Amino acid sequence: MSSLGRHHDPIVAIATAPGRGAVGIVRASGKQLQPLVDALIGAPLKPRQAHYGPFRDATGQPIDHGLALFFPAPNSYTGEAVLELQAHGGPVVLQLLLARCLEAGAGIGLRLAEPGEFTERAFLNDKLDLAQAEAVADLIDASTEAAARSASRSLGGAFSAEVEQLAERIVNLRMLVEATLDFPEEEIDFLEKADARGKLAAIRAAVDAVTARARQGALLREGLRVVLAGQPNVGKSSLLNALAGAELAIVTPIAGTTRDRVSETIQIEGVPLHITDTAGLRDDAEAGDEVERIGMARSWESIHSADAIVFLHDLTRLADADYQAADARIAQRLATADPARLLQVFNKADTGVSAGSDGRLLISARTGAGLEALRQALLKRAGWQAAPEGVFIARSRHVQALKQTAEHLAGAAAHASQADQALDLFAEELRLAHLALQSITGRFSADDLLGEIFSRFCIGK
The missing domain is CATH 3.40.50.300 (P-loop containing nucleotide triphosphate hydrolases)
Incomplete structure (x- = not known):
């Protein structure tokens, strides 16, 4: 798996199954995710507390309204900082959110996660054997x-x-x-x-x-x-x-x-x-x-x-x-x-x-x-x-x-x-x-x- 040599890169992916649903989740993990929080939320997030508000595009317009949760390292699933965006579960909405994350995270090297990479990081960071x-x-x-x-x-x-x-x-x-x-x-x-x-x-x-x-x-x-x-x-x-x-x-x-x-x-x-x-x-x-x-x-x-x-x-x-x-x-x-x-x-x-x-x-x-x-x-x-x-x-x-x-x-x-x-x-x-x-x-x-x-x-x- 190629991610074994790149496990320090911040990563992002849609975490819910393909198709339509009531809720869809975009998840990011990395050592430094503040640029994502600033770009999409525009407000500080308290650790492990749900924050409701708009997820903004590059012009400041809302892509959707939903819940944002931030888990600072090491108290997260992966052992790194984790940001979860819970939006409406439409495929187009989630793809727009994913594209916005990649755009906002370009400066920190954010990339798409590979299969199993969030759990792999949990293993590599001793959160799971x-x-x-x-x-x-x-x-x-x-x-x-x-x-x-x-x-x-x-x-x-x-x-x-x-x-x-x-x-x-x-x-x-x-x-x-x-x-x-x-x-x-x-x-x-x-x-x-x-x-x-x-x-x-x-x-x-x-x-x-x-x-x-x-x-x-x-x-x-x-x-x-x-x-x-x-x-x-x-x-x-x-x-x-x-x-x-x-x-x-x-x-x-x-x-x-x-x-x-x-x-x-x-x-x-x-x-x-x-x-x-x-x-x-x-x-x-x-x-x-x-x-x-x-x-x-x-x-x-x-x-x-x-x-x-x-x-x-x-x-x-x-x-x-x-x-x-x-x-x-x-x-x-x-x-x-x-x-x-x-x-x-x-x-x-x-x-x-x-x-x-x-x-x-x-x-x-x-x-x-x-x-x-x-x-x-x-x-x-x-x-x-x-x-x-x-x-x-x-x-x-x-x-x-x-x-x-x-x-x-x-x-x-x-x-x-x-x-x-x-x-x-x-x-x-x-x-x-x-x-x-x-x-x-x-x-x-x-x-x-x-x-x-x-x-x-x-x-x-």
Whole structure:
């Protein structure tokens, strides 16, 4: 992100979403914003108090009337001086205000903010750590109530506090190890008398517990990609409609009706499920035309990238040899997928066909029978557990960092088993575990990582 080299420039942006609204906000941040206050307000502003009046153009004429709020550094969102102009939410009005700010701030180098740059400055000025900064975007993007509440907890520092507690425990253990390395003449049996193994085991258990909760948080944020796969006319489109509670996909008895992927996001217990209905799978030679063949190719693309695959079968055709053979060919191709992702589901249970007693997951997309069992099975495939109130939002990178921490702690445990002869390697693994944890909160992060994270924010936040 180019702003990393320009974070001392004053910046300005429209902070509200595009379109018409009752109120629109133009926000500026920088070390010195007095020229903006003088040019647009023409009167002193008391810190953190709303001032109502005209916002003036270069000739002194009002662009609009609204509220101006000034937050002096460091007591602001970004840690710099912040000026907010709350005007009527028309796009033209806001663009005029933005242009006037850039005109009035030309002498101090005021420029348009880049995506996420206000929050980036909050991070750079130690108002937020990186996990909290990411939670800002996650709260804005939350697609379920559970995700929003979890993002709010992360923004409040719940996740960061747990990470910092783990880091502190690792640092304390490092201090004991390195002190022993510095004073070998003491001839202390460090591993026994300092209970290093016990301390390390407790830290590893704590990391595992936080990792489990972070995985739940990542599910809340990112959801589960579910693909409905199977032969034509097994009821995939009907199942999508039943799960979504809306007629999203066209349903007919004609094979090959679904030509392309149809997707919908639903939620189960607060977890977003991104469900994709795919074209029916059959041999290319049986496809009606080139469009259907392209649709089937896209179906396989979706299957390969899915977190969970619902392989849907038609109970009414299980006795049909040709149907069984086609199902077997699909199953053989699906066998290359991770078996943990595959869920065998049998549709049309409402027809009265005997389904046997082999523990099959039976549903009826027409009547809704068995759908709740299917929902729970999908959550189980995702590794979801009923969310306790304390779950915090997390990202894949957080889970990966915790995994790396656990791996380094496992390495430390292996060296600990060799007693004092491997204390230097023990200390090194603890150092690497500490660095992995610090990458979550941004204590140790590369600039390219920061650029990747903040470039995904909306402009004005």
